[in-house]
Amino acid sequence: MKYYSTNNHKHQVGLSEAVIKGLAPDNGLYMPERIPVLPNDLIEKMSEMSFREIGYAVIGALFSEDLTEKQIHELVDHTLSFDAPIVEVEEDLYSLELFHGPTLAFKDVGARFCSKLMSMLVEDKSKTLRVLVATSGDTGSAVANGFLGVEGVEVIILFPKGKVSKLQEKQFTTLGQNITALEVEGVFDDCQTLVKQAFLDRELNEKLMLTSANSINIARWIPQSLYYFYAFSRLPKTSKKVAFAVPSGNFGNIGAGILAQQMGLPIAQFVAATNVNKVVPEYLHGFPFKAKPSIPTVSNSMDVGNPSNFPRLLALYGGDEKRFRENVKGYFYTDEQTVEAIQAIQPKGYTLDPHGAVGYLGLKDFMAENPGYVGVFLETAHPGKFRDVVEEALGEKLILPERLAAFLEGEKKVIPMGKSFEEFKGYLEGLV
Known part of the structure; x- marks a missing residue:
């Protein structure tokens, strides 16, 4: 299956490049060249199938040209664990x-799938893959926890200062390990712009292997x-x-x-x-x-x-x-x-x-x-x-699930960041 840029249908790449690059060089989003249609009888049978069995069928239809049946099952099993x-x-x-x-957010599905697929597709294991993520809340926590401890991957999360709930913040600013949080003086759109500018900066991309785990990434x-x-x-x-x-x-x-x-x-x-x-x-x-x-x-x-x-x-x-x-x-x-x-x-x-x-x-x-x-x-x-x-x-207290309450105990660790691209680029260049 090929994937085209929404800005230029003639620009087409394979699955690996679409996932690892995240964003097309012309700033377009990648889309599958064709959308497979499942048979009606299969959709009718889904009422008798488990969540994972449905996942095997849907992901198989989309990715069977690029992944083995074993890989598809591994992907789905890792993703749909709840x-x-x-x-x-x-x-x-x-x-x-x-x-x-x-x-405890919908983005757990995409983040778990994305982290597993990226680890399958990265060919040069000697280079560090740096995942840039702009978040207005739940993307940061889902991606951070989805990639936490994944070897050869560093996650850099940009979030707007004072505009994310305290609990959401704790879910991605307290983890440490391969997760870094940048607290940006601005709004979410500023964070998103910085990430896109980084992907389009040729000099940066020659030095670093950058990718995205926002929903702009097909994975x-x-x-x-x-x-x-x-x-x-x-x-x-x-x-x-x-x-x-x-x-x-x-x-x-x-x-x-x-x-x-x-x-x-x-x-x-x-x-x-x-x-x-x-x-x-x-x-x-x-x-x-x-x-x-x-x-x-x-x-x-x-x-x-x-x-x-x-x-x-x-x-x-x-x-x-x-x-x-x-x-x-x-x-x-x-x-x-x-x-x-x-x-x-x-x-x-x-x-x-x-x-x-x-x-x-x-x-x-x-x-x-x-x-x-x-x-x-x-x-x-x-x-x-x-x-x-x-x-x-x-007007009443909520009882938090145990795993959500546990995040409140962690210590928030962030790096303050302005909203200029020059400052962000300087930070990334310092990682080389």
């Missing part, structure tokens, strides 16, 4: 719980399609159409759902739900796409003003903006609405995190406007990761 259950919150409305992994992005197949297979049999609502920031997660749809999964509609960083919902309502400075919110992992994966979404629809806007409906919500949703659902016996609350609101509004659907919203992180917001909303 469950992703659906929970009925209201009639015909389900939460897909993606917080049962090591760092982080593609495996997220797996839990859409799994969730769909676990829904009660129904004649109603199915909609998935995805709380969105960088828009990789919803892109993975669209990939699953194009592989044959019969999802009828997607809902892109954001906080007030609403550049994509505005686009979906007919306005031109226009990046804007990000605005801090209580759902901080979605505080993105220039979503990296937007070109990938366009590529999935072959540049057909009309079809894009028909298949994906956009909604956005304020902090006040987010907190009200957390408060409204609690009496029903379910606790939302701020991001899941945004997804829930989007799904509710879509289903109110479009009767006759069964809906699934993605609960992308454990509410304990946003303890301050959730406890203030509910």
Whole structure:
């Protein structure tokens, strides 16, 4: 399988280069040259298959030209070491719980897949692979824990000072070993820009082997399609159409759902739900796409003003903006609405995190406007990761899972960093 750049379809590379480079030299994102379609009977049989068996089938269809069956099984077994259950919150409305992994966030799936695949594909074991990651919260913790202790790999995480929850910070600033955290004076978009500039700097790339583990990397992005197949297979049999609502920031997660749809999964509609960083919902309502400075919110992992994966979404629809806007409906919500949703659902016996609350609101509004659907919203992180917001909303203390509470004991270690590329480049050059 070849992978093309979203900026130039003629620029094509193999799996190894697409994964290790992460970003195309023309600043484009890599996309598979074709999307395999799974047989209908296989999708119907998924209700009888385990999560891992579904993973073997989906990843096999995408990677069998480049990986052996044994490698595919190793990848899937390493990635899907935890469950992703659906929970009925209201009639015909389900939460897909993606917080049962090591760092209690959906990004555990992509991070574990990415770290395992990279270790398989790196040919020159004598050179250190340096993974650059910009994070607004959960990416940093998932990637750090996914790559922790992996021989021959160093992870450098850039995060915006004061704009990540304390618990999220602890999950990637206390680990040490091969994980370094850079605390950037700026917002997430500044961190993301620094990472992209590093990949495009020829002088740096001649000295260092750099790659990314953000969702711009296909090895982080593609495996997220797996839990859409799994969730769909676990829904009660129904004649109603199915909609998935995805709380969105960088828009990789919803892109993975669209990939699953194009592989044959019969999802009828997607809902892109954001906080007030609403550049994509505005686009979906007919306005031109226009990046804007990000605005801090209580759902901080979605505080993105220039979503990296937007070109990938366009590529999935072959540049057909009309079809894009028909298949994906956009909604956005304020902090006040987010907190009200957390408060409204609690009496029903379910606790939302701020991001899941945004997804829930989007799904509710879509289903109110479009009767006759069964809906699934993605609960992308454990509410304990946003303890301050959730406890203030509910007026009660949360009991943290043991492995989440353990992170609070660690000592935060960071390197302060300005948002100029010259400073960041100087730091990287000092690693040689």
